[in-house]
Amino acid sequence: MTPELSALFAARAGDYRAGVHPCTPAELPDLLATLLAGASGVVLPAGTPPEWTARLGRPTLSGDTLTAAQLDAPGLAVLTGCALAVAETGTLVLDGGVAQGRRLLTLVPDHHVCVVRAAQIVADVPDLVIALPDPTRPLTMISGPSATSDIELNRVEGVHGPRRLDIVCLPPHR
């Protein structure tokens, strides 16, 4: 909630080599359009706010009906929100709620862009498990792009999940 939490979240998410982009609500449509300019299409879960797609200029696909094979099409990107985020660990938390969709949507496409509002950021993981509105929904915690440490214990980005993760951070409401 505090500016300190937002700053810590941005720094920690950046440590995982996720792209972190602070922006104002007015800048959001253009920023999203820039981030997604190279996508062959943008998958949108139900409940995506219209202002997110206002300037997109790319074909959009409704996430509700796509199969895994369709999501595997080259160049697809997915644009979502999140339920909560964790500052200490730079973690996004998705629970299938509004603007998040099925778990598949943020897994098969190679590029994930996620919008985080400052009010969604909690301090640490213990705060997170208490703050979750319904812990029995399918939950995915995402800390940076897909990675592996299996070869000589060196972290390498990009195995089965999205190889690119961009996080857009909106400031607290005044």
Added chain:
Amino acid sequence: MSRQLPIVAVTPFPRAAAGALRDAQLRANLGRATRTIRDKRAAVVAEVPDWDRLRDRAARVKDDVIDRLPELVAQFARAATAAGATVHHAVDAAAANTVVTELVRAQGVDRVVKVKSMATQEIGLNEALAAAGVTAVETDLAELIVQLADDTPSHILVPAIHYNRGQIRELFARRMPGFHADSDDPAVLAGAAREYLRRTFLAARVAICGANFAVAETGSLVVVESEGNGRMCLTLPDTLIAVVGVEKLLPRFADLGDFLRLLPRSSTGERMNPYTSIFTGVTPGDGPRRLHVVLLDNGRRRMAADPVGRAALRCIRCSACLNVCPVYERVGGHAYGSVYPGPIGAILSPQLTGQDAGHNATLPYASTLCGACYDVCPVKIDIPAILVHLRQTGPKPAAERAAMAWLAWTMRDRRRWRAALRTARAGGRPLRVLTRRHGGRLRRAPWPLSAWTAHRDAPLPAAESFRDWWHRTHDS
């Protein structure tokens, strides 16, 4: 059972270790990898100011779980069933393998995808499925490497830790269809695994996973991973089968707060692993339509009855104890003869199987008792204490038993003890002269004492006992 479980050492540890020590490449690979992970872990653990209190709390939660296993198993089963899962109880490996094999057959498939899981390694599930004509495809990169090499895992977290990048590139070139990269850059190798497995994921109808935690309160399962292969298996196929050791239970959902801070930092040395999935039963329209949870005992309740050894059931399989162990770093995981290697394996394998299984009774001796494992354990398992406990309660050679019985008889009586010391001093007198050059220590003794002096010097009895010295200087 006809087949030996993969947690039974078929070779005594000293012999297996001697073989491993001759492999200089292995030692170089392990040394480099464990040094990397030790440094990473130390850095992220230092960031958490109340780390030690966190460990204490987690240990207490796990002890409570071990105290209330049957109650929490029942509570989990009720909650998971209410959420749409089907819960099975397996008393041992054979029972679990039978349940899973039947569930796979019921879907009419001959191929399943798997998330890395120690529980399924422990019961030898892949071999049981193969015997039933079902191919289990390991999708974790390190497990895939081990599977392609027809090898066995040598580390809990990184089963292929004994391979370096050059060896992996060479293996992929030989065994992975469609692989033709010249580079041994880890990013290129990981990319190759992505291409290789993508079609398999999209076609899979049944997946098998384990769980890092199972929440009794809500019936939720937690799978912690890095690559996204876990998420693929948890969300793409229609049927998901989870094999979960009963010690993975946590009473409350809120307990995850501490454990999800402890595990990634201890395990991969990250603040948080890339992906953590938490799911409860089935959710219409998202993920599998059928979820089966096989709750595995396989010796765990028997372990819970041992007041000292039960603490091993706190283990969350982070593998921090392997990475700091001076023995593991030199001999590697295969020397332990079990899918649970290192310090935790030396107390888990013999307790899960009983010390009479194979050569598992040699495992509690695979340690210098230096205590580094205890220092890093996120759930504060006093591994050295359990090693000593297992040495005390384990089987002993007849000669050692006889020698100890004689010693006990001698030490029970003051006169007998004094006479024995006098004899030892008299016998030691000529040896003291002979060994003067080596500081009065015996370097080589005839059999059977050579078993001791082969690796260490033996001290000789002192020329004068404390008691004699006291008499001489104070009683006159």
